[in-house]
Amino acid sequence: MQPSDSLREQMIAQYDAMSAQLQQAARYVLEHPQDVALVSMREVARHAAVQPATMTRLAKFLGLPGYDELRAQYAAALREGGDGFAAKVQKRVDEGSERGVSDIASHMLQGLSVQLEKLCEPDSLRRLEAAADRLKSARKVYVLGLRSSHAVAWHFHYVMTLLGERSVHLDGPGGTGGDALIRATSEDVLLVISIKPYAAGALELAQLAKAQGVGIVSITDSEVSPLVALSEQVVLCPTESDSFFHTLTPALAVSEVLCNLLAEFDRPKTLEALQQADEHLLHLNTYATAIPRRR
Amino acid sequence: MQPSDSLREQMIAQYDAMSAQLQQAARYVLEHPQDVALVSMREVARHAAVQPATMTRLAKFLGLPGYDELRAQYAAALREGGDGFAAKVQKRVDEGSERGVSDIASHMLQGLSVQLEKLCEPDSLRRLEAAADRLKSARKVYVLGLRSSHAVAWHFHYVMTLLGERSVHLDGPGGTGGDALIRATSEDVLLVISIKPYAAGALELAQLAKAQGVGIVSITDSEVSPLVALSEQVVLCPTESDSFFHTLTPALAVSEVLCNLLAEFDRPKTLEALQQADEHLLHLNTYATAIPRRR
DNA sequence: AGATATTTGCAACAAATAAATCATTAAAAT
DNA sequence: ATTTTAATGATTTATTTGTTGCAAATATCT
Structure with missing residues (x-):
């Protein structure tokens, strides 16, 4: 190749x-x-x-x-x-018969790949679009994801930060994460990410937010997730995988798609924001392309 | 052909x-x-x-x-x-001509799906296996991922925490994240996740760790990533996507695969650890299956 | 900090390309 | 045998290609 x-x-x-x-x-x-x-x-x-x-x-x-x-x-x-393509495939097949360690890995990855493809079904796409629309109309977007979902929540928030200042991550040391909701209003939206087993803390905060009139959009794993009852929009993503743990990969993919849909909504503004972020980070020497000299 | x-x-x-x-x-x-x-x-x-x-x-x-x-x-x-076989779908993706809202989403998802399939190629699997082996042999695994890679690093650490106590997440308030490396030795391994643009801080810490004799395993995006020079084992994952941003989804998938390979290594111990974690979290009322009553 | 070298972006160039046009030739039909 | 039709070849045209020269910007060294 x-x-x-x-x-x-x-x-x-x-x-x-x-x-x-x-x-x-x-x-x-x-x-x-x-x-x-x-x-x-x-x-x-x-x-x-x-x-x-x-x-x-x-x-x-x-x-x-x-x-x-x-x-x-x-x-x-x-x-x-x-x-040599035919030979290459043959080789792969031969190796596959070993049932070794890399078989486990390959199995998992292919499973994940299939799950992402399933997210392309019309129903999922509708939900994604609706969720993006709802987020779009919000003044501020609060992002909440505890325990395993923290990774997704944080990533969504991080990307949104590059895009502007509408995002607030509900997380903080000493359990103060929910405090930022104090001034949330009905003009705002809370994006909750939670998959089974559902972190009680996330559900409590979401419920509280709803009581304040905040719109709820959620990424969760089932039609019978407790989040569904609270939410205006729900995006479902699978979490099953051939492993000991639930997978977060589809949830992260969903989050990335949402980010991109929001970014696509106003391309010029997005480009400007990204450029601004670039410059800022450049001035801070945040990034490097080679190993920095020890200081 | x-x-x-x-x-x-x-x-x-x-x-x-x-x-x-x-x-x-x-x-x-x-x-x-x-x-x-x-x-x-x-x-x-x-x-x-x-x-x-x-x-x-x-x-x-x-x-x-x-x-x-x-x-x-x-x-x-x-x-x-x-x-390889994955490219068949890629073709569908490339042909995407209409750019409706849900087309964007489905486009992205299919692209991600293809990338995960590409990770199943023999070379990637070998790297995954080698990386898992190296991590397996470590006394402690330090995990480092800054900025966008934080999500992956944290998720890896979180899962490893469920499995035992070998994992240390190099992150903390006030820039104290690297402090945990103080007592790291050559028996330990540092897992670094970094994709372009590479966070300078992560490179610095990795270099420092290497100077201490700590083995380095990395998840990064290219053969010419600055991490390659530092690392004993490297897993490469793609980050390109049809969007404004680089995607973390393949990196997360790689991380999940690594976790699972480590878990598979000693199934009985894994099962015991998971059960123990379950009980602990149960006692703490960490999880809920329905919306908790307001208190 | 200034001088020097290197890197980078831009624009112009000649060569080559694919397509369009027209003229010629061969074949078919009347 | 003559007209008509299709096929082939040659020529032209508008793009596009890879390359090069030069000035501005950047980095490097004294």
């Missing part, structure tokens, strides 16, 4: 010696080898969010005469890969 | 209805499907000993708008072959 190996390895080895733009280009090439073979350089550059010239420069950096040679190598690799 | 089947069959079926030149072109296309995808029309024409215009005419004869569409079909077919 990758070209003659030497090229791929060379790219990885010399990655650190590349400039930022070159790295961005190289990274895309590494992660989308088929594209290099199948689409034009300018298009690859567009996908990689890089100037066309950078692709040429990458090729030269790797010691090739030009981009065409780079493409040729990837094309050759793809030819082989395509031919 | 051949395009959507219908095209290949159509060519064979209508072969007799073609003119001599068209037949010559069609014959070459049928016998060299890869060339159609990988080289220009003129070159294909030259190899087929046919006028360039004939290739265009062949495409139109098959009811396609132009030769580009023909090439696109063959390129898509080659992608499938090269990329």
Whole structure:
């Protein structure tokens, strides 16, 4: 799938010696080898969010005469890969008969994959859309998820924070998480994430919020979840998995979809907000592309 | 290896209805499907000993708008072959042309589903297994994930907590998260989750830990992620999605798989630990199955 | 802090591409 | 045998391609 190996390895080895733009280009090439073979350089550059010239420069950096040679190598690799496809599948099947450790993993992952596909059913999509609409109309969105659901709640809140300042995460040290609801009104919405077993604390807070007139939108796992009775909108997601634990992956996926639907609602505003966040984080040196020097 | 089947069959079926030149072109296309995808029309024409215009005419004869569409079909077919079975769905995703609200959602979900399937490839499974092995052998597992990766880190830690007391979450108020590493030794392992853009803080802490002799296992998004250089084991997961944001869903899935592999390692102990946790939480009235009465 | 080198974005270029147009040739039908 | 039709080849045109040169921006070093 990758070209003659030497090229791929060379790219990885010399990655650190590349400039930022070159790295961005190289990274895309590494992660989308088929594209290099199948689409034009300018298009690859567009996908990689890089100037066309950078692709040429990458090729030269790797010691090739030009981009065409780079493409040729990837094309050759793809030819082989395509031919050997049958063999590859066969290999996979053979390995599958071992029933080993990686079988467990593969089983789980495929199960999760199927569950995500099930979320594409019309009913789920309707619920997602309705939930997004409801969240959209809120002045503030309070986000609540305790115990295992904390991960989803926090992630939703984090993304919403990048988008603006409408989100409030109901969590805090010493059990003070619910305090932020003090000034919540009927113009606001509470997004609750809770799956079985339902954390009592989350249900209590949700009920309290509802009593204050706050609209409730929930992500939960069943039509008979206690949250359904409280909520204006419910998105259901499966949690069963071939493992000891319930899975949160579908719930997280749902959360990400909601975030994106909200972002899509006003693209210009979203883009502006994201750019603003980018600049802010850049000034703070929040991010790094290499291992920072010890200080 | 051949395009959507219908095209290949159509060519064979209508072969007799073609003119001599068209037949010559069609014959070459049928016998060299890869060339159609990988080289220009003129070159294909030259190899087929046919006028360039004939290739265009062949495409139109098959009811396609132009030769580009023909090439696109063959390129898509080659992608499938090269990329594996998951790519079939990807094609559906790529073809998504309408952008209704629920189309966006279903698009995203299908994309995520495909990514999870890709994690089932042998290489990924090997990495997962190796990472699980390394974590298994650790005395303590420190878990680190900042910013967006916090969700994954926390979830991993949460599940590990249910399983025993080997896990330490490197997070805390006032930037004290790293303090727990004070007593970390070479018997311990640090699990770092970080995806692009990489939080500088996470890299710093990981580097510090490594300097202390702590083994590093990481979940990250690329072969050229700065974490790779530090880590004994790396699990790669995709983060691209048809949305404004990077997706964490595959990373979370990887984390859940790791948890489960660790749990599977010693089933009796796992079951006992889970039962113990159940009892504990029951006594604390942590969970509820119905809306609790207001107090 | 200033000087130097490197990196990056932009625009222009020539070459090549796919498609459209027209002229010529071969085949079919009257 | 002549007209009509379809097929083929040559030519032209508007894009698109990969590359290069140059100026602005950025980083690096003294």
